[in-house]
């Protein structure tokens with residue numbers, strides 16, 4: 113019996129792990145530079161947290177969650193999105209305690225689980241690079257999280273990115289718009305796709321981002337034209353800061369995001385050429401969420417960026433890590449007499465913080481050197497019985513092929 117990984121998941125093998133790690137590390141470093149601290153939450157949460165926050169009528173809650181009952185008969189759900197757990201942790205750990213006016217800035221790199229139909233760029237376990245800025249209604253904070261994401265994509269070498277931005281209003285202006293939208297679309301309801309007909313009843317705003325009836329939705333009434341004064345001013349200020357920061361944007365009134373908790377700013381980053389799944393990342397403001405999760409009224413804003421989509425886009429654009437970077441030392445032991453010495457040297461190098469390896473198959477020198485070269489080691493140390501007796505080893509530069517003799521005692525200094 114041979115097992116296979118579950119459909120819609122990926123193994124990150126040592127071959128591709130450096131590329132994953134490099135993207136994750138770049139994100140961590142950039143987030144830290146913007147003053148965001150790392151948050152790690154459990155892989156599973158109470159099911160209710162997701163139901164209450166994302167909304168029962170969303171795709172996530174209605175058909176995509178990995179939900180099960182644990183042995184204590186509690187309903188548990190694997191992390192279905194990143195923001196609700198972050199808000200839960202923000203409240204539970206009293207991250208706002210020191211100063212009620214404080215802006216709490218969090219980032220995370222986490223797996224997300226959704227029972228989606230797998231295809232290129234869409235998985236049942238994917239990973240998100242997330243940012244949450246909790247505690248400020250200031251439009252400059254919306255612009256900060258957007259600019260962080262924008263600059264991250266730029267740093268990843270991704271070109272041709274579009275920032276689509278919209279406002280989904282607030283409880284004082286969105287409901288009237290939703291009614292207007294329903295009235296406008298009611299006569300054509302029988303011609304709309306099945307999912308639009310369902311959303312008409314359950315989650316009308318979501319009809320706007322329908323892929324099937326896109327043209328019709330583009331012509332529907334626009335929420336950006338019906339915003340209350342506060343929401344309209346907020347959007348204008350976000351756009352003004354983006355303009356000042358030199359970040360190009362397009363207003364797109366069909367960007368409404370999938371989840372119930374968004375208010376005001378909603379945005380998405382798209383890129384051409386990675387197939388149907390062109391959404392690189394997205395997010396928005398969630399001024400009602402902290403309260404919904406049992407806390408005091410507290411505004412928040414942040415994006416989630418799909419890690420796999422960044423990797424896919426980098427691959428399509430030929431931006432992946434160059435795989436010709438040599439590193440480390442391969443120790444070639446010539447004969448059994450020097451084998452123990454080779455193992456000691458191996459440990460010395462590793463403890464000195466250097467990458468080092470030896471050949472446990474103890475093949476011929478030629479085979480070992482060929483292997484060390486193909487594995488992109490920077491140099492080989494050749495341990496021969498006679499030379500070693502004189503305190504000398506051979507040091508071969510694997511890129512140039514040049515070989516010199518070095519005193520065993522000076523080796524560490526030389527390699528550092």
Ligand code: AMP
Pocket residue numbers: 193194226228233234235236237238239240370391392393394395416417418419420421
């Ligand atoms: P969302 O939480 O749905 O707003 O998604 C944020 C980002 O995560 C998207 O823009 C995608 O880049 C990525 N993403 C969402 N769902 C998937 C999935 N099933 N597979 C891979 N990436 C995804």
